[in-house]
Amino acid sequence: MKEGPDIALIGSLIGDPARANMLTALMGGQALTPTELAAHAGITLQTASSHLAKLEAGGLLTQRKQGRHRYYALAEDEVGLMLESLMGFAASRGLTRHRPGPKDPALRKARVCYNHLAGDYGVRLLDSLIAARQIEVTGEDLALTDAGRDRIEALGIDYPALQKSRRPICRTCLDWSERRSHLAGSLGEALLRLFIDKGWAKREQNSRAIRFTDRGEKAFLELFPL
Amino acid sequence: MKEGPDIALIGSLIGDPARANMLTALMGGQALTPTELAAHAGITLQTASSHLAKLEAGGLLTQRKQGRHRYYALAEDEVGLMLESLMGFAASRGLTRHRPGPKDPALRKARVCYNHLAGDYGVRLLDSLIAARQIEVTGEDLALTDAGRDRIEALGIDYPALQKSRRPICRTCLDWSERRSHLAGSLGEALLRLFIDKGWAKREQNSRAIRFTDRGEKAFLELFPL
DNA sequence: CGGATGCTTCGACTACGATCGAAGCATGAA
DNA sequence: TTCATGCTTCGATCGTAGTCGAAGCATCCG
Known part of the structure; x- marks a missing residue:
C-alpha cells in the first residue's frame, strides 16, 4: 500500500x-x-x-x-551504523537509561562502536588521517590514498587482507557523543585491534569503554596529531 | 542499569x-x-x-x-536522518512493503527527503557543489566556502536568512537508494524550494517523488554538472 | 446564535507478544 | 555409557497496547 x-x-x-x-x-x-x-x-x-x-x-x-x-x-557494519544513529537521536532527546555516572566521561573519551574506535579518540583518529591526506573524502565516501596505504602497512596492518574482504575498507560512522564522524569499515576494525594487540588499550569488562594505558595514550596522540 | x-x-x-x-x-x-x-x-x-x-x-x-x-x-532534521538510516537498512534486507512498481524508478531519480532533495539528483547536487569547491568536506561535516556563498546568492537564495536559523546550513544525509550522501540542512531545504518556486520541479501528490519538467531538468543538469 | 467540521478523550474490547516453567536436544566431559 | 552444561521448543499465563464507537471540546461559518 x-x-x-x-x-x-x-x-x-x-x-x-x-x-x-x-x-x-x-x-x-x-x-x-x-x-x-x-x-x-x-x-x-x-x-x-x-x-x-x-x-x-x-x-x-x-x-x-x-x-x-x-x-x-x-x-553487519550497517546494523551498527543504524543503531548509533538511533542512539544519537535518543541521546539528543535526553533519553538515557541511567543517570550519567562516573563511567560516562570514559565512554565519551574512547569506546568501542561495534568493532571500531568511537568517542573523542575515534573522531580524532579520522580527522588526523584526513588532515594528513591519508584518507580522502568525497561526500559520505572515504578512500585510502597511496600515502595512507603506506602508513597503515608501516603500522603493521595487512592491507591485502583488508582488500580481500567484501566490506568497504573505510567508512564513516556518526558518533552519538561527539556528533561527528569517526572511522568504521575494515580499516577501523583493524586499527582498533592493532591498538589492543600492542597493549595500548584495553576493553573494559561489561562496558563499551576503552581504557588507554599511559604509554598507549602517548603513542596514540603522537601518531595521530590534529 | x-x-x-x-x-x-x-x-x-x-x-x-x-x-x-x-x-x-x-x-x-x-x-x-x-x-x-x-x-x-x-x-x-x-x-x-x-x-x-x-x-x-x-x-x-x-x-x-x-x-x-x-x-x-x-x-527536526535529525528525525529525518534517523528514519532514512532505518529505511536504508530495511531496503538492504529487501524489506519493501510494496512490490517495486512503476513509481519506483521515479523515486530513485528524485524524491523529497523530509525537506530536501534526495535520490540520484540529490546526490548529484552535493557532488557537483563539492567538485566546484563551493562546499568543503571535513569528515562528516560540510561547510559552505566563500565561492559557495556567492553562488547560492546568485541563485537568489537569502544567505543571511539561512545563517539566522539555529540549524546547520549544510549537512549530509545518507541516501537509501543511492547509498551515498546528499545535501540536507537549511541550504538543502532552500535549494529544493528554489527548484519548485522556479517551476523546475513539482512534488507528486501522495508520494515522495519529485518530477522535473523538461526545462527544469535541463537547467538543473547544466547548473550542477559532474 | 445554531450547525458543521476537525480533533481529542473516554471506555471497553481484543489480540498479540513477552514471559517463564517444564520438557526435549545437542554437545562435551568423565 | 552416563552425567552435566548450554540452548531450544512447547504450552500456558498475563499485560499491555492498538483499535474503534460514542461523547465531549474547540473553531469556523452563515
Whole structure:
C-alpha cells in the first residue's frame, strides 16, 4: 500500500526493551552467548532464546556455533551504523537509561562502536588521517590514498587482507557523543585491534569503554596529531 | 542499569505499523493533518490521534495549530536522518512493503527527503557543489566556502536568512537508494524550494517523488554538472 | 446564535507478544 | 555409557497496547 521500505519491522525488533539491551550489549563488538545476553537484558534464557531467533530472522544478528556455545553478533557494519544513529537521536532527546555516572566521561573519551574506535579518540583518529591526506573524502565516501596505504602497512596492518574482504575498507560512522564522524569499515576494525594487540588499550569488562594505558595514550596522540 | 541511550522507546514508536506509515508519509516533507495521516495509515481518526500524541511526546513530531486544523511534521532534521538510516537498512534486507512498481524508478531519480532533495539528483547536487569547491568536506561535516556563498546568492537564495536559523546550513544525509550522501540542512531545504518556486520541479501528490519538467531538468543538469 | 467540521478523550474490547516453567536436544566431559 | 552444561521448543499465563464507537471540546461559518 505505502511506498518505501518497511521500517516498522525493524523498529519493533529494536522496540522491545529486552532486545534493545541485547543489541546495546552487542554494540560492544564482542560476540556473546545467549546466557550472557539474557543476563544483560535481565530475562531468563528461554525468553532470550526466543528474542535472539527473532533478531536473527530480521537480519540484525548472526550466530556462530562453537562447541556447545552459540555466539551471537551484529550481522553487519550497517546494523551498527543504524543503531548509533538511533542512539544519537535518543541521546539528543535526553533519553538515557541511567543517570550519567562516573563511567560516562570514559565512554565519551574512547569506546568501542561495534568493532571500531568511537568517542573523542575515534573522531580524532579520522580527522588526523584526513588532515594528513591519508584518507580522502568525497561526500559520505572515504578512500585510502597511496600515502595512507603506506602508513597503515608501516603500522603493521595487512592491507591485502583488508582488500580481500567484501566490506568497504573505510567508512564513516556518526558518533552519538561527539556528533561527528569517526572511522568504521575494515580499516577501523583493524586499527582498533592493532591498538589492543600492542597493549595500548584495553576493553573494559561489561562496558563499551576503552581504557588507554599511559604509554598507549602517548603513542596514540603522537601518531595521530590534529 | 545498562549504559547508553534508550533506543527501545524510539524503536517502539517506530515499530508500530500505523505509526511507521505516518512517519513515512511525513518524510514527504509536507505537514499533514491527523485526518490525512489516518488515511495514510489506514486507521480511524481516533486511533491516529492517540498515535500522534505519542509520537509528539517522544519528540519525533511537532504540531502547529492553524484554525481548526492541526498540522503535524517531523520535529527536526535529525528525525529525518534517523528514519532514512532505518529505511536504508530495511531496503538492504529487501524489506519493501510494496512490490517495486512503476513509481519506483521515479523515486530513485528524485524524491523529497523530509525537506530536501534526495535520490540520484540529490546526490548529484552535493557532488557537483563539492567538485566546484563551493562546499568543503571535513569528515562528516560540510561547510559552505566563500565561492559557495556567492553562488547560492546568485541563485537568489537569502544567505543571511539561512545563517539566522539555529540549524546547520549544510549537512549530509545518507541516501537509501543511492547509498551515498546528499545535501540536507537549511541550504538543502532552500535549494529544493528554489527548484519548485522556479517551476523546475513539482512534488507528486501522495508520494515522495519529485518530477522535473523538461526545462527544469535541463537547467538543473547544466547548473550542477559532474 | 445554531450547525458543521476537525480533533481529542473516554471506555471497553481484543489480540498479540513477552514471559517463564517444564520438557526435549545437542554437545562435551568423565 | 552416563552425567552435566548450554540452548531450544512447547504450552500456558498475563499485560499491555492498538483499535474503534460514542461523547465531549474547540473553531469556523452563515
